Amino acid sequence: MEEKQHIGQLFDRIAGTYDGLNHGLSLNIDRRWRKKTVAKMPSVRHVLDVAIGTADLAIEMLQCGKAEQVTGLDLSRQMMAIGKEKVERLGLKGVDFVFGNAQQMSFEDNTFDAVTCAFGCRNFQNLDEGLREMYRVLKPGGQVTILEFSYPSNPPVRACYDIYFTRVLPFIGRVVSRDKTAYTYLNKSVKSFCWGEQFLQHMREAGFSTEQFTPLTFGIATVYTALKS
Numbered sequence: 001m002e003e004k005q006h007i008g009q010l011f012d013r014i015a016g017t018y019d020g021l022n023h024g025l026s027l028n029i030d031r032r033w034r035k036k037t038v039a040k041m042p043s044v045r046h047v048l049d050v051a052i053g054t055a056d057l058a059i060e061m062l063q064c065g066k067a068e069q070v071t072g073l074d075l076s077r078q079m080m081a082i083g084k085e086k087v088e089r090l091g092l093k094g095v096d097f098v099f100g101n102a103q104q105m106s107f108e109d110n111t112f113d114a115v116t117c118a119f120g121c122r123n124f125q126n127l128d129e130g131l132r133e134m135y136r137v138l139k140p141g142g143q144v145t146i147l148e149f150s151y152p153s154n155p156p157v158r159a160c161y162d163i164y165f166t167r168v169l170p171f172i173g174r175v176v177s178r179d180k181t182a183y184t185y186l187n188k189s190v191k192s193f194c195w196g197e198q199f200l201q202h203m204r205e206a207g208f209s210t211e212q213f214t215p216l217t218f219g220i221a222t223v224y225t226a227l228k229s
């Protein structure tokens, strides 16, 4: 997908409207998905949040006491600038933002107690490289927790989903963000991405074990967990 070559720039363009659109277009369900994702994490000291964006997942894990320190990695400086503002406004300590590519991280092997990623994997140019990097930087015994969109399998839900994602969401996204392509890309990227058992297979190939997935809201999103043994 051509947009993936310039993904940081795409998110830089929509950073200012990203949070509002996310919560508005999902009727705040995205907040519940992040809470459920954090609930599946162990309590640890230092977490790497890959594709941290505007830091919603990092904020949730700090507020729930699941992490003492979060290092966030992202390719969009604008998304991270908004995340930083939010973290400061909330008076939270312990988040550092690092510009970089999930497929080629600058961190040492076995650095983090846990790794998370919310709605980031779908945007990687190469999913397997991203998962292998998450595995490399995670300490043995650590857990990776990934939240990603998926495509519902129930036919009536799928029909509603198709109308919403191909018509309603791109229209509202285009009007509010004033970006012609970003929200069409969202729909295309979800449909062409793997989910469920296929995603677990990619995790296994990256080296993870004890992988599990939990569909959320009729399978519109899914949480994946796995361990580095």
Ligand SMILES: C[S@@+](CC[C@H](N)C(=O)[O-])C[C@H]1O[C@@H](n2cnc3c(N)ncnc32)[C@H](O)[C@@H]1O
Pocket: 007, 008, 011, 050, 051, 052, 053, 054, 055, 056, 057, 073, 074, 075, 076, 079, 100, 101, 102, 103, 117, 118, 119, 120, 123, 124, 125
């Ligand atoms: C849909 S946003 C998700 C942000 C945040 N995790 C959340 O839950 O709202 C996707 C983020 O992934 C980042 N991203 C995409 N590809 C990336 C890569 N290869 N390396 C690092 N960040 C990446 C984008 O810049 C963007 O901030």
